[in-house]
Amino acid sequence: MTLGFVLWAIWGFILGGALQPILSVFPLFVIMYGVFNALGEMGPGVSTFLLAAAVGKAGGSIGTEVFTSIQNSFASTYRGQQAVFLVG
CATH class of the missing domain: 4.10.860 (DNA Excision Repair, Uvrb; Chain A)
Structure with a gap:
């Protein structure tokens, strides 16, 4: 490497x-x-890029599920988006 x-x-x-x-x-x-x-x-440099890609995809999937739940837990769309922004 x-x-x-x-x-x-x-x-x-x-x-x-x-x-x-x-x-x-x-x-x-x-x-x-x-x-x-x-x-x-x-x-081994190839593993570094593959690992980064895998972690990025996992983070995107998990983040979508978690942030959607946070956003939907608020009464208004505005407050939900604001909460997701502040948590992120």
């Missing part, structure tokens, strides 16, 4: 430093950007 992050940083500096010439050949930019993203997911 460390190797991936080091290469990711080096590749990012190369991509950022030579951005103008690279952008003039758009397919080159697409390929270099693809390699840049792949380096971030090298080794």
